[in-house]
Amino acid sequence: xxxxxxxxxxxxxxxxxxxxxxxxxxxxxxxxxxxxxxxxxxxxxxxxxxxxxxxxxxxxxxxxxxxxxxxxxxxxxxxxxxxxxxxxxxxxxxxxxxxxxxxxxxxxxxxxxxxxxxxxxxxxxxxxxxxxxxxxxxxxxxxxxxxxxxxxxxxxxxxxxxxxxxxxxxxxxxxxxxxxxxxxxxxxxxxxxxxxxxxxxxxxxxxxxxxxxxxxxxxxxxxxxxxxxxxxxxxxxxxxxxxxxxxxxxxxxxxxxxxxxxxxxxxxxxxxxxxxxxxxxxxxxxxxxxxxxxxxxxxxxxxxxxxxxxxxxxxxxxxxxxxxxxxxxxxxxxxxxxxxxxxxxxxxxxxxxxxxxxxxxxxxxxxxxxxxxxxxxxxxxxxxxxxxxxxxxxxxxxxxxxxxxxxxxxxxxxxxxxxxxxxxxxxxxxxxxxxxxxxxxxxxxxxxxxxxxxxxxxxxxx
Amino acid sequence: xxxxxxxxxxxxxxxxxxxxxxxxxxxxxxxxxxxxxxxxxxxxxxxxxxxxxxxxxxxxxxxxxxxxxxxxxxxxxxxxxxxxxxxxxxxxxxxxxxxxxxxxxxxxxxxxxxxxxxxxxxxxxxxxxxxxxxxxxxxxxxxxxxxxxxxxxxxxxxxxxxxxxxxxxxxxxxxxxxxxxxxxxxxxxxxxxxxxxxxxxxxxxxxxxxxxxxxxxxxxxxxxxxxxxxxxxxxxxxxxxxxxxxxxxxxx
Numbered sequence: 001x002x003x004x005x006x007x008x009x010x011x012x013x014x015x016x017x018x019x020x021x022x023x024x025x026x027x028x029x030x031x032x033x034x035x036x037x038x039x040x041x042x043x044x045x046x047x048x049x050x051x052x053x054x055x056x057x058x059x060x061x062x063x064x065x066x067x068x069x070x071x072x073x074x075x076x077x078x079x080x081x082x083x084x085x086x087x088x089x090x091x092x093x094x095x096x097x098x099x100x101x102x103x104x105x106x107x108x109x110x111x112x113x114x115x116x117x118x119x120x121x122x123x124x125x126x127x128x129x130x131x132x133x134x135x136x137x138x139x140x141x142x143x144x145x146x147x148x149x150x151x152x153x154x155x156x157x158x159x160x161x162x163x164x165x166x167x168x169x170x171x172x173x174x175x176x177x178x179x180x181x182x183x184x185x186x187x188x189x190x191x192x193x194x195x196x197x198x199x200x201x202x203x204x205x206x207x208x209x210x211x212x213x214x215x216x217x218x219x220x221x222x223x224x225x226x227x228x229x230x231x232x233x234x235x236x237x238x239x240x241x242x243x244x245x246x247x248x249x250x251x252x253x254x255x256x257x258x259x260x261x262x263x264x265x266x267x268x269x270x271x272x273x274x275x276x277x278x279x280x281x282x283x284x285x286x287x288x289x290x291x292x293x294x295x296x297x298x299x300x301x302x303x304x305x306x307x308x309x310x311x312x313x314x315x316x317x318x319x320x321x322x323x324x325x326x327x328x329x330x331x332x333x334x335x336x337x338x339x340x341x342x343x344x345x346x347x348x349x350x351x352x353x354x355x356x357x358x359x360x361x362x363x364x365x366x367x368x369x370x371x372x373x374x375x376x377x378x379x380x381x382x383x384x385x386x387x388x389x390x391x392x393x394x395x396x397x398x399x400x401x402x403x404x405x406x407x408x409x410x411x412x413x414x415x416x417x418x419x420x421x422x423x424x425x426x427x428x429x430x431x432x433x434x435x436x437x438x439x440x441x442x443x444x445x446x447x448x449x450x451x452x453x454x455x456x457x458x459x460x461x462x
Numbered sequence: 463x464x465x466x467x468x469x470x471x472x473x474x475x476x477x478x479x480x481x482x483x484x485x486x487x488x489x490x491x492x493x494x495x496x497x498x499x500x501x502x503x504x505x506x507x508x509x510x511x512x513x514x515x516x517x518x519x520x521x522x523x524x525x526x527x528x529x530x531x532x533x534x535x536x537x538x539x540x541x542x543x544x545x546x547x548x549x550x551x552x553x554x555x556x557x558x559x560x561x562x563x564x565x566x567x568x569x570x571x572x573x574x575x576x577x578x579x580x581x582x583x584x585x586x587x588x589x590x591x592x593x594x595x596x597x598x599x600x601x602x603x604x605x606x607x608x609x610x611x612x613x614x615x616x617x618x619x620x621x622x623x624x625x626x627x628x629x630x631x632x633x634x635x636x637x638x639x640x641x642x643x644x645x646x647x648x649x650x651x652x653x654x655x656x657x658x659x660x661x662x663x664x665x666x667x668x669x670x671x672x673x674x675x676x677x678x679x680x681x682x683x684x685x686x687x688x689x690x691x692x693x694x695x696x697x698x699x700x701x702x703x704x705x706x707x708x709x710x711x712x713x714x
Contacts, residue, residue, distance in 0.1 A: 008654055008656075008657075011654070011656070011657055012656045012657075015656055015657070015660045016656070022660070026664070321642060321643040321645060321661045321664070322657055322661070324664075325657055325660045325661060325664070326657075357524075358650070358653060358654065359654065359657070360647070360650070361611070361643050361645060361646065361647025361648075361650050361658075361661070362522055362611070362647060362648070362650075363611035363615070363643035363647070364611055364612075364614075364615035364616065365611070365615070365642075365643065367615070368615060381521065381522060381524065383524075384522075384523060384524025385524040385525075385526045386524075387524055388523070388524040388525055388526075393524075397523070397649075398525070401519075401520050401523070401525040401528045402528060404515070404519070404520070404528070405517075405520060405525075405527075405528035405529075405531045405532055407514070408483075408514040408515045408517070408531070408532045408535060409514075409531060409532070409535050411511060411512045411513070411514055411539075414514040414515075418483075418486065418487050421487055434652070435652040436652075438652040438653075438655040439651065439652055439655070439689070441655060442655055442656070442658075442659035442690065442693060443659065443662075443686065443689030443690045443692075443693050444688070444689045444690075444692035444693050445689070446488055446685045446689060447488070448487050448488055449487065449488060449489065449490035449491060450490075451490060452486050452487050452490050453481045453485065453486045453489075453490035453493035453494065453509075454481070454486055454509070454511065454513075455490075456490055456493075456494055457497075457509045457511075458511070
């Protein structure tokens with residue numbers, strides 16, 4: 001079972017033994033970011049971001065009433081609404097739906113929430129076969145790997161990896177073009193769509209005012225998964241609400257621009273319940289499972305609740321120097337990069353999420369691009385404070401910090417300690433200090449100035 | 463004379479230099495260069511001897527009580543300074559953006575006041591002294607400039623160092639990754655060293671091929687990048703602090 005606590009070792013292994021992964025991720029994320037920047041530059045993005053931040057804060061600070069409104073509207077439209085406090089409850093609700101309708105074959109749209117909840121195993125134990133229909137998810141399903149990125153699950157893999165995979169699984173030629181590979185997947189997936197009785201998706205947004213389920217995609221797989229099978233189940237995190245239908249247009253555009261640099265997703269689906277009596281297609285039954293799984297606990301956390309504004313666009317991953325080095329696997333759970341590092345302690349707890357809040361240089365590139373202005377570096381520092389208070393991290397670090405602060409309050413002591421630094425750096429004993437050992441493992445030791453500046457000033461020799 | 467403020471009828475501006483803990487120990491000459499440069503620009507420079515550390519390493523690592531202790535000490539040390547000039551964007555950002563929230567009551571008020579009077583070196587020269595042309599001392603120099611993340615994103619300093627360098631004759635070579643993080647990240651450099659150096663490698667790999675001179679206003683970044691470059695045997699690359707480069711620009 002993947003967990004965040006293996007982060008550094010997994011990252012190290014990726015860097016030292018799988019350089020191709022880092023290269024693939026770097027290329028994909030840079031490409032995403034270039035497009036995002038262009039799409040942002042084409043609008044008054046600061047105004048859009050501030051507006052979106054405000055709408056999200058409004059709904060998050062009144063979440064209970066908006067959820068009740070959403071439930072009422074959904075129910076009026078013939079949707080069955082389920083509430084799940086935990087991942088286990090969500091899986092139970094899903095199993096209940098499977099049993100109630102006698103479901104056996106599922107086609108699945110990309111849903112990070114489904115990763116978070118671990119539904120695939122639950123469906124398998126109900127005897128339901130699951131086919132991922134998003135091309136990236138399809139690829140990693142065949143590879144039996146978890147997603148590496150919120151928007152592009154397979155960006156850690158190269159074109160050649162996909163060629164080899166599809167040659168084995170679908171019989172495509174070894175040098176197939178991307179277009180040929182996609183066409184082969186499309187052909188194979190057609191069979192799955194036509195045979196499925198269950199379509200499982202997430203939701204980009206759920207509108208409280210109208211009960212609209214909003215889904216954004218580029219491939220059309222969600223359109224098929226929500227039209228053909230007789231049952232559609234949407235997994236919806238409770239933070240995905242928007243207050244009014246009028247908010248949808250701007251949020252859909254902002255999400256698409258932030259995620260892939262498109263002005264809007266290729267397909268935008270606005271779903272309003274099961275097939276009506278005069279409608280030619282659509283599911284006979286629609287279920288929405290509203291999922292908490294730690295969100296209300298996070299909502300109560302000062303400052304850190306702002307992470308719940310997240311639109312799951314992946315823009316922060318695309319600019320993160322730390323994420324870019326390895327891709328998402330080392331993070332050990334569904335969400336990686338900066339947003340993963342600030343959601344994990346909130347949803348999993350500070351101990352379980354350790355050391356993800358430390359997987360950052362606090363460079364701030366993420367906050368610059370977030371479409372809803374989540375102050376990610378401040379949230380990372382917040383979770384680091386909570387981690388220290390919880391006694392996580394090396395015990396030597398707390399002692400060293402206290403000693404450092406003590407010295408910093410006593411200028412002559414600080415100056416005396418500073419004078420010892422050159423000798424300390426040269427001494428073999430000092431090399432046993434973990435911090436120094438880790439520095440010199442990969443970098444030449446820093447060379448102190450012959451005299452410190454305070455000594456130069458004191459002597460007047462400047 | 464180009465670049466000199468008119469100090470005829472006005473008492474010289476007084477500023478305190480906050481050297482920063484890292485620069486004090488590892489880039490003392492750059493601090494001295496900053497003093498000479500400021501004096502050349504007509505500033506009467508003081509160095510309050512009680513200064514130690516602004517608390518950033520503790521704050522960024524989540525050690526809030528220790529950060530608050532150092533914040534308190536820093537506010538007291540700099541209480542009497544009319545202006546505070548800092549040869550580091552990250553430490554200037556710490557003082558300007560984060561010190562006040564670490565303190566309460568009258569100490570918080572003092573920190574807020576200090577924040578308003580504290581400036582990173584290049585921002586001080588351009589925004590407070592109103593100087594963009596220091597001289598022509600950088601004629602013939604080709605260099606790449608590394609923006610520190612805190613200067614860039616917390617203080618919005620992007621144009622100032624480049625303007626000062628170019629106006630003094632330097633060719634600041636376009637570096638697509640100039641605004642990318644170098645991977646230092648304070649304690650991150652030793653808490654997650656393999657990640658830190660991998661990011662440095664990426665940053666160094668993108669350096670324009672014919673540039674040997676890297677200038678930055680951040681000591682941590684310089685130590686980290688130069689340390690990694692030397693580890694790879696790239697002894698020809700020079701890493702210089704902005705204060706040193708600007709002093710040369712002014713011929714001070």
